[in-house]
Each structure stands twice: as C-alpha cells, then as structure tokens.
Amino acid sequence: MTSYLQLTGISKTYGTFAALSKVDLAVDKGEFITFLGPSGSGKTTTLMIIAGFEKASTGDVLIDGGSITAMAPHERNIGIVFQNYGLFPHKRAIENVYFPLQMRGAARAEGLRKAAAMLDLVGLKDLGSRYPKELSGGQQQRVALARALVFEPSLLLLDEPLGALDKNLREQMQIEIKRIQRALGVTTVFVTHDQSEAMSMSDRIVVFDKGRIEQAATPLDIYHRPQTKFVAGFVGESNLIEAVVTDAGSRLATSPALGEIEYAPSETAAPGKPVMLMIRPEHIRLSRRPIEGRRNAAMKIETIVNYGDNALVIGNSSGVPMRVRVLGADVVILKEGDDCHISWMPDAVFPITA
Amino acid sequence: MQASITRLTERPTLWPWLLLTPLALYLAIFFVVPLVDVVVMSFTEPKPTLSNYTHVLTGALYQRVFINTFATALLVTVVCLVVGYPLAYLMTRVSPRSAMLILTLVTMSFWTSFLVRTYAWMVLLGDSGPIIALVRALGVQDPPHLLFTRFSSTLAMVHILAPYMIMNIYSVMRKIDPVLIRSAQSLGAKSGSLFRHVYLPLTAPGIANGSVLVFVICLGFYVTPVLLGSPREQMIAGLIGHQIDEFLAFGLGSAMAVVLLLITLTILTIYHRRFGLDKLWG
Numbered sequence A: 001m002t003s004y005l006q007l008t009g010i011s012k013t014y015g016t017f018a019a020l021s022k023v024d025l026a027v028d029k030g031e032f033i034t035f036l037g038p039s040g041s042g043k044t045t046t047l048m049i050i051a052g053f054e055k056a057s058t059g060d061v062l063i064d065g066g067s068i069t070a071m072a073p074h075e076r077n078i079g080i081v082f083q084n085y086g087l088f089p090h091k092r093a094i095e096n097v098y099f100p101l102q103m104r105g106a107a108r109a110e111g112l113r114k115a116a117a118m119l120d121l122v123g124l125k126d127l128g129s130r131y132p133k134e135l136s137g138g139q140q141q142r143v144a145l146a147r148a149l150v151f152e153p154s155l156l157l158l159d160e161p162l163g164a165l166d167k168n169l170r171e172q173m174q175i176e177i178k179r180i181q182r183a184l185g186v187t188t189v190f191v192t193h194d195q196s197e198a199m200s201m202s203d204r205i206v207v208f209d210k211g212r213i214e215q216a217a218t219p220l221d222i223y224h225r226p227q228t229k230f231v232a233g234f235v236g237e238s239n240l241i242e243a244v245v246t247d248a249g250s251r252l253a254t255s256p257a258l259g260e261i262e263y264a265p266s267e268t269a270a271p272g273k274p275v276m277l278m279i280r281p282e283h284i285r286l287s288r289r290p291i292e293g294r295r296n297a298a299m300k301i302e303t304i305v306n307y308g309d310n311a312l313v314i315g316n317s318s319g320v321p322m323r324v325r326v327l328g329a330d331v332v333i334l335k336e337g338d339d340c341h342i343s344w345m346p347d348a349v350f351p352i353t354a
Numbered sequence B: 001m002q003a004s005i006t007r008l009t010e011r012p013t014l015w016p017w018l019l020l021t022p023l024a025l026y027l028a029i030f031f032v033v034p035l036v037d038v039v040v041m042s043f044t045e046p047k048p049t050l051s052n053y054t055h056v057l058t059g060a061l062y063q064r065v066f067i068n069t070f071a072t073a074l075l076v077t078v079v080c081l082v083v084g085y086p087l088a089y090l091m092t093r094v095s096p097r098s099a100m101l102i103l104t105l106v107t108m109s110f111w112t113s114f115l116v117r118t119y120a121w122m123v124l125l126g127d128s129g130p131i132i133a134l135v136r137a138l139g140v141q142d143p144p145h146l147l148f149t150r151f152s153s154t155l156a157m158v159h160i161l162a163p164y165m166i167m168n169i170y171s172v173m174r175k176i177d178p179v180l181i182r183s184a185q186s187l188g189a190k191s192g193s194l195f196r197h198v199y200l201p202l203t204a205p206g207i208a209n210g211s212v213l214v215f216v217i218c219l220g221f222y223v224t225p226v227l228l229g230s231p232r233e234q235m236i237a238g239l240i241g242h243q244i245d246e247f248l249a250f251g252l253g254s255a256m257a258v259v260l261l262l263i264t265l266t267i268l269t270i271y272h273r274r275f276g277l278d279k280l281w282g
C-alpha cells in the first residue's frame, strides 16, 4: 500500500546553510501527523515545501502517488492555517470562508450555504457577519480553520495555529481541532513546539532537529521508546545514563558511575556497544531505605522544584545527576540535602543506541 | 493635599498645548485673518450684495472654468494612479536598497523649485525643444504643439503630484501582511483573482488617500496651468488671479475662492465620513 502524502529525499539549502537534509516521510490517508522540534529545526520549511511556497533543493513531494512538486500553490488544493491566521481583514467571516469556493467558481448562494455550514461545524454559527477584527483570537482561529477546510482540501497544514492563544483556550482548541479533523477525516500535518500538544493530538509525531527527522512514531513510542538521545532529551524529562552493554542475553549494561544495570528488551543492543540508558523521572521511586526486588542507588537531594500536586526532585547519585518525580504527600517530608535511595524496575530502563 | 495632586497632574497636560502657540499665532495672522477678509470681500466688493456669487454660479465662463478645473483634476488623479500604482508595487517587490532609490527618484521633483521645474518643461516641450526635434528627425512633417496644451499642463501636474500618490499607495502596500497573499494562493486564487479580491481591496485605502490628496491639491493649482496650459482651458486659480491682476475684481475673485474652498471642504468631509481624515497622512 502506498502512502497518501510522501516526502522523498527533501533537502533545502539557503546559501551554504542546510535547513533540511534528506527528509523522508510517508503519511497515511486521514492520519494526524505532528511536526515537533526546537526552533529553527525545519518544521515550517517542510510545511512550506509541501504547500508550494518554498522550492525544495532536492527531493519530491507526492500526494496519492502523484508528484505535486511542479504545481503552483493555488493548484495544490491544500488547506493551510498560519500562526496569525491570515484572515482577510476586508471580508466578513462568512466571506472569508466562502473565498476558496469563490475561487473554484462555486455559485454564490450554494457557496455561502456551504461556508455557513462550515462555520457551524467550527462552532461559529452566528458570527458569520463579523469582520475578523471583531472576533477574539480563538474565534479567528476557527474561521481560519473553517476556511482551510471548506473546499475539501486533500491535505490540511497547520503551522503553530495555537501559538498565540492562552493556555485554557489552547486546550479547548486542541480538542476542537481533533474533533473536526476526525469528523472530516482529512489528512493533517500540524506543527508545534509544544510537546504536550503533540502528545495529546497526534496519531504520529515526527521529531525534527537541525533539519533532520530524528524519529517518526506514535506518541507512546516517542515517549517510551525514543530512538535517539535527542528525542529522549527533547520529549519529556529524562535521566540519561552512559553505559556499555556487557551481556545482551541477560540485558545487562555497565555504567562507570552506577555499576551494572538491567534494561528492558531491545533489538539493537549488542555486547560491547555503548548505549544511553533512559529512565523517566516518574519511573523512579524515592525512599529512605533501599527497596527489595528493585535496582537501588543512593542519592543526595540537591533541589526540589514544587509544582503543587507533584514535585521534581533533582539529586546526585555517585556523580550522575538524577531527576525523580514525586507525587502527593511525599513532597512535604522531603528536604534539600537529605540522603535517600532511588530505585527502579528493569522495564523502566530503555537503552538508546543511536 | 488633594488640590496639589490635581495641580501636579494637570500641569503636564497643559504644556503641550502651549507649545502650539507660535504655530497658532502664525496661522491666525497669515491664514485666518486673510481668509476672513476674502469671505468678507466676496460679499462686499464692490458693493455689499450677493451679485458676486450669482455671477460665479451662473456665468457661462465661470461654469466652464469650474468644470474644466474638475475635469483636469480628475484626469491628473487618474494618470497619477495609473502611473503610481505599478511603481509603488514595484517598490514593494525589489530589495530595500532599490526601493529607496526609486523613492528618491520619485521624490526628486520635491527637491527642485516649482518654477525651475516648470521652465524645464517649457524647454523640453517647446517647439524648438528636444522632443519636437526628435519627432521631426523621425520624419514627422508637421509635429503637433506640445507646449501650452492640456497635454503639457497635465504632464507637469502629474510629475509634481505623482509622489503624493506613490507614497500613499506604497505605505499601504508595504504594510500588507505577506501571509494574506500566501493564504489567498493556498485557497486557490490565481494571480488575477488574487489581485481583484485581495490585493486591490487591501490597497484601496492607499488609492483613496492618494487620489483625494492629488485631486484636492490639483484643484487649486495655479502656476503650472497658467504657465504651461492652454489659455483656453483655464483652471479656477488661474482665473481668480486673472480677475484680480487684470480687472482688480477683488469681490468676484474672492467669491470664486470661497466657492472653490467650499467644494474642497465638501470633498474632504465626504472622504472623512467614509475613511477618516486621520488616515490621509499615512
């Protein structure tokens, strides 16, 4: 089966600077894909190449098996929502939504009816006659979304559409966008550098760094089975322990600082191979005394960062900085400078070989 | 206590107005007083009647000159728009350096004196000037006169007024968010409909500003039409000057000036209702 949207060997250079190098990606029909990565990692560039506003230096973009590389942006039938929405200030909300239909030669009455139905779908039934500047940020966002969807695009691209909204509205819009995307079944590429947004919305997350795709996988895989050190460090909090695989059969690696550590099943770990052992802070248990049946290590607490319902305890275990997530009542009795023990199960230790 | 706080907070709001005094005095002495004088004269010279106005509003000569004035101002405005719009667009598309260069060239006519410019046109367009010579050299037997025609005065007025149009339109074009253009393209707009449905409406304020400015300034043009235009196609300011210089008809001249002023104010009022005068100056 071929994928719906395909990027093959996309590179983009500005002068001597490589903004993208050898990006390959395949997206299935109806999939919700999120580009996640630090600022300047090439997310927008990739999106603009798909939309046709930037020309790739090499490589090809295919939709439904056919190359669209030679097409002008207006021929591509791709809906885009920009970060600042790009609503036409001289047109009312309904006229903004009607615009793509007008461009496709729709009859006015029929087009306006469709536009009204789309405004209804995004929850703006009664606000069609307002001008963009008479709408709140979240409402403008919805108009932009309706406008990008009303012509049944083959693809929906969203470049940090929620960046300008406050936290509550952001969460509300995340749910909204997901609902609408599911209802219409449109293949969607969403750009963000907010990882919780990426986690909660996506079928698959594509992590970018320095113009390369580091990993493309489901949110759970990205979180629990990061393929590279960058992904492990970028997504969520993590402890990374340098070690060398000593016994692949019994899944043992040795860290110069912490000694022998057992890790979770892995296909890529081979004897003698240097690895990074990743343990998420919430998978480590903090206790006064060592706990039987678990791998224990002594730790001195250095800093406690309190978040209310939980706290991040940062300490030092034989020279290795360790972060531990502590919940509820435990937060109260901990003090900076305390000596304690940390422990974890082998399943919580994920070896990263790249 | 309360009083002193009030004093303290009031003081700074008064100061800025004080700074306006010299300008206000200047305007009062050199603008308001003569203007009032003109209005008074229009009713009292030579005798206190309304006859100056009945003349101006019903006399065939005056009507023709008013109509000619408006026709000329309209023509100049349209030509300025047709020439200025593409140039302003060009300025938004080239590098900032080139845009500055174009802007300098465009506003060059501001740096040269009014009269020098006008006489330069006389030399250029005159019967023994380079343009006629060129036309002759190309084999045209009896080339048309260029100077002292509607053509020469329109050309010179466009040259003087085009910068107002260009700068107004350019300032609006430059502020257009490129994302709007990209949005329109992604939504399926080809260049023609992109221009018609998005770019043109977005630049409309610049067109309106520039046009009103050019039109209103053109209505009162004196030197250029008098020196370069056809004597048979006078504009109102020229006629006013003529009446006063030749016939010492102060009352009639004043009445024409008042009518012109009222018409200009009406245009500006209508414009203000529609767009807001504050936008006129960018």
Ligand SMILES: Nc1ncnc2c1ncn2[C@@H]1O[C@H](COP(=O)(O)OP(=O)(O)OP(=O)(O)O)[C@@H](O)[C@H]1O
Binding pocket: A014, A017, A019, A037, A038, A039, A040, A041, A042, A043, A044, A045, A046, A193
């Ligand atoms: N026109 C350009 N000329 C030169 N360099 C550019 C140009 N456009 C983008 N770049 C560079 O390409 C790199 C990728 O930019 P891009 O906008 O794709 O990043 P991004 O991942 O979207 O970042 P952000 O999260 O900040 O939006 C950046 O280093 C940027 O400076």
Ligand SMILES: [Mg+2]
Binding pocket: A043, A044, A045, A159
């Ligand atoms: Mg970006």
